[in-house]
Amino acid sequence: MRITAAVLESAGAPFTLQQLDLAEPGPDEVLVRVDSVGVCGTDLEFANFFPTPAVLGHEGSGVVEQVGARVTGVAVGDHVAMSFASCGECPLCLGGNPAYCRRFDAVNFAGRRPDGSSALSRDGAPVNGHFLGQSSFATHVVAPARAVVPVAKEIDLRVVGPFGCGFGTGAGAVLNVLRPEVGSSLVVFGAGAVGVAAILAARAAGCAVVAAVDVNAGKLDTARLLGATHGVHSAAGDPRELLAAIAPHGFDVAIDTTGREDVLRTAVEVLGPLGRCGVIGVGPSERMSFDWRSILNGRTVTGIIGGNSLPQVFLPKLLDLHAAGRFPVDRLITYFPFEQINEAVAAVRAGEVGKAVLTF
Numbered sequence: 001m002r003i004t005a006a007v008l009e010s011a012g013a014p015f016t017l018q019q020l021d022l023a024e025p026g027p028d029e030v031l032v033r034v035d036s037v038g039v040c041g042t043d044l045e046f047a048n049f050f051p052t053p054a055v056l057g058h059e060g061s062g063v064v065e066q067v068g069a070r071v072t073g074v075a076v077g078d079h080v081a082m083s084f085a086s087c088g089e090c091p092l093c094l095g096g097n098p099a100y101c102r103r104f105d106a107v108n109f110a111g112r113r114p115d116g117s118s119a120l121s122r123d124g125a126p127v128n129g130h131f132l133g134q135s136s137f138a139t140h141v142v143a144p145a146r147a148v149v150p151v152a153k154e155i156d157l158r159v160v161g162p163f164g165c166g167f168g169t170g171a172g173a174v175l176n177v178l179r180p181e182v183g184s185s186l187v188v189f190g191a192g193a194v195g196v197a198a199i200l201a202a203r204a205a206g207c208a209v210v211a212a213v214d215v216n217a218g219k220l221d222t223a224r225l226l227g228a229t230h231g232v233h234s235a236a237g238d239p240r241e242l243l244a245a246i247a248p249h250g251f252d253v254a255i256d257t258t259g260r261e262d263v264l265r266t267a268v269e270v271l272g273p274l275g276r277c278g279v280i281g282v283g284p285s286e287r288m289s290f291d292w293r294s295i296l297n298g299r300t301v302t303g304i305i306g307g308n309s310l311p312q313v314f315l316p317k318l319l320d321l322h323a324a325g326r327f328p329v330d331r332l333i334t335y336f337p338f339e340q341i342n343e344a345v346a347a348v349r350a351g352e353v354g355k356a357v358l359t360f
């Protein structure tokens, strides 16, 4: 079928809307008409080096229009959130940890299916896609059935897409991995969409102190509005001192969403004994460094991909929390028509919006 997609013609170039051909879904795939799709930092990161021409986008939601011959559990007409792909067969997938699938890169970042084919083409030549199981900067997507999660029809589909990545990443780090105790203290570095999702999850988990650290005063205001007990402007002084005033014995849990070396070190150093630091952001720094003696007091540092969630289990729970008014991430969203994808990207880059969502 003929679809409209935002094509990346060369690394770092703006997206251009083009007509592409989309093949029929394979036996284990589904065809989804995209309702809306979030713009995530990972899209912007990969736009710098993903093999082109390509279609990115990985926070899509929509309606299933066709299912492959072997697909069960998802039916035509279902509303779905789309999440990352996984092989379903390796020990990590079978153990309930598909975010650490042995074939994660091959099924999410190769631009093709594992057999080398692409569902996308232009004038008969393949176009790279299958990005994080979807490539949803497009009116329609062919996705592996394993990567889609049916959601209740009462839920606004325009909110659902980022649950598959950004919102799920922040919330999953807290609720699936770090699991702070009731009454504990938690600090989040970076109050973007992922950070605020972590803050909301920390409130839902019963943390007594939830501090947000950012350089952007507007983002701190939003974080406080949505549940952070403290906002720390990182240019207002040494963040270590400002945070020590909030948690004099150190934080129980710290989460870094920035991927910056100086911030990562601070995240470790503000922990109390037995404190745990979750590293969930991809940022500009290649390495993390700290005095090794600073972790002798039982501190640990854990990297976390995708909130280590099993999307079919975690997303419905998170959507229930949202429906109950306890995970109000919709207040982070600014909507743009799909045609304004480059304006949305610019707004994300400038930190002007919490989460940009493109609508069709």
Ligand SMILES: [Zn+2]
Residues within 6 Å of the ligand: 086, 087, 088, 089, 090, 091, 092, 093, 094, 098, 100, 101, 102, 103, 104
């Ligand atoms: Zn696997």
Ligand SMILES: [Zn+2]
Residues within 6 Å of the ligand: 040, 041, 042, 043, 058, 059, 165, 166
């Ligand atoms: Zn993402």
